[in-house]
Amino acid sequence: xxxxxxxxxxxxxxxGQLRSMVxxxxxxxxxxxxxxxxxxxxxxxxxxxxxxxxxASVDALERNVESLAxxxxxxxxxxxxxxxxxxxxxxxxxDLERIGDYASSIARxxxxxxxxxxxxxxxxxxxxxxxxxxxxxxxxxxxxxxxxSRAMEVWHSDRAVDEYYTALFRELVTYMMEDPRNIRxxxxxLFIAKNLERIGDHATNIAERVFYAVTGENLPSVRPRGGxxxxxNSADKNEQ
Amino acid sequence: xxxxxxxxxxxxxxxGQLRSMVxxxxxxxxxxxxxxxxxxxxxxxxxxxxxxxxxASVDALERNVESLAxxxxxxxxxxxxxxxxxxxxxxxxxDLERIGDYASSIARxxxxxxxxxxxxxxxxxxxxxxxxxxxxxxxxxxxxxxxxSRAMEVWHSDRAVDEYYTALFRELVTYMMEDPRNIRxxxxxLFIAKNLERIGDHATNIAERVFYAVTGENLPSVRPRGGxxxxxNSADKNEQ
Numbered sequence: 001x002x003x004x005x006x007x008x009x010x011x012x013x014x015x016g017q018l019r020s021m022v023x024x025x026x027x028x029x030x031x032x033x034x035x036x037x038x039x040x041x042x043x044x045x046x047x048x049x050x051x052x053x054x055x056a057s058v059d060a061l062e063r064n065v066e067s068l069a070x071x072x073x074x075x076x077x078x079x080x081x082x083x084x085x086x087x088x089x090x091x092x093x094x095d096l097e098r099i100g101d102y103a104s105s106i107a108r109x110x111x112x113x114x115x116x117x118x119x120x121x122x123x124x125x126x127x128x129x130x131x132x133x134x135x136x137x138x139x140x141x142x143x144x145x146x147x148x149s150r151a152m153e154v155w156h157s158d159r160a161v162d163e164y165y166t167a168l169f170r171e172l173v174t175y176m177m178e179d180p181r182n183i184r185x186x187x188x189x190l191f192i193a194k195n196l197e198r199i200g201d202h203a204t205n206i207a208e209r210v211f212y213a214v215t216g217e218n219l220p221s222v223r224p225r226g227g228x229x230x231x232x233n234s235a236d237k238n239e240q
Numbered sequence: 241x242x243x244x245x246x247x248x249x250x251x252x253x254x255x256g257q258l259r260s261m262v263x264x265x266x267x268x269x270x271x272x273x274x275x276x277x278x279x280x281x282x283x284x285x286x287x288x289x290x291x292x293x294x295x296a297s298v299d300a301l302e303r304n305v306e307s308l309a310x311x312x313x314x315x316x317x318x319x320x321x322x323x324x325x326x327x328x329x330x331x332x333x334x335d336l337e338r339i340g341d342y343a344s345s346i347a348r349x350x351x352x353x354x355x356x357x358x359x360x361x362x363x364x365x366x367x368x369x370x371x372x373x374x375x376x377x378x379x380x381x382x383x384x385x386x387x388x389s390r391a392m393e394v395w396h397s398d399r400a401v402d403e404y405y406t407a408l409f410r411e412l413v414t415y416m417m418e419d420p421r422n423i424r425x426x427x428x429x430l431f432i433a434k435n436l437e438r439i440g441d442h443a444t445n446i447a448e449r450v451f452y453a454v455t456g457e458n459l460p461s462v463r464p465r466g467g468x469x470x471x472x473n474s475a476d477k478n479e480q
Contacts, residue, residue: 183423218303
């Protein structure tokens, strides 16, 4: 009988390496979101440029994860839950890469919101930002610990993110109506709010994928949704 | 020697089935974009609701592609370019699913833009829409024909999409400044323009993935970019 312990060990090592690369990617992206939020709160140009500078590392990690996944698939013939995990990883890195892009977009836009009305709005944005950060952190923990119950928590709290977005949308439109000088900064804030909502949505995607990889079951295709029924809210179901 | 012709044939059949499912998904998504654009041009509620109704089929196809890909990976141990193609397919269906979501978002928003100024803007949006449709069609052709030169065409014309977006953004902000009654519909149009730009971006992602699957080489990480250097344009590099 052939001694396969060496092969088994290095398969586990490679799978461990894949997980650690995804965690690392998650860590960078979490940091980008934190920096982008402080770029808004403090009008901090340095935080804004640190955010965007990390895009390249995220992109490189996404490519490296893909190469390692292809290598594992080609040489190790993983089965059952390992195979599901590797496939989920390929999708998850796509979500993480998008989150990093949204964070960079927020960082760039943060430098263009300098008005008194803009200041008023920041309270709502900050609260929304904290919630989205919590959800992102939990979804990354769910990946690292392959924890379906954490994934389920994220899935349930996406509703609250939507509620914040709906409230902010209304508030911003009101500011724009009040004073045309608010229009330009408020369009930036509208896109920032939308970007935050999208980050929350990608965190939920990640949660759904972890849930599937761990349990082999899909979460319901319809997510719990927040906000009272307004045109804006209903327009934003499952969207951009 | 074992006769493997039966196995080989059904592997090819399964790979063919995977390709045909992706083409089918591409076809539905193309149709969603076309319907969403006619929902804008003609304020056509029926087109708008047809667009959103197709989300469920797209989601189901994405899941089915993933299941078949997992099956192929588990049972067929595909190598080299087949393996790259299957991995690319998993990423591409994610892009197609997002495009379908953006089309649905456009369709829903299209029903909320009823103003004279809105009408003025539609010319620019229509042209942008046609260009994005062309790019999407070419990227889907690139998938179906595994054609790297088509992929390269899409990659090069993303620049023009960005230029349209930048021009529309300025135009819409001007309308909002002119008359507060334009603010609400113009925010919808801003998001529609952004959604179109994002559809173009996902078409480019698809092109990049096809190029990699076919050639084993990556396109340069920096895309050709359009628009003159304005804050809005520079803010929109690689973003949501």
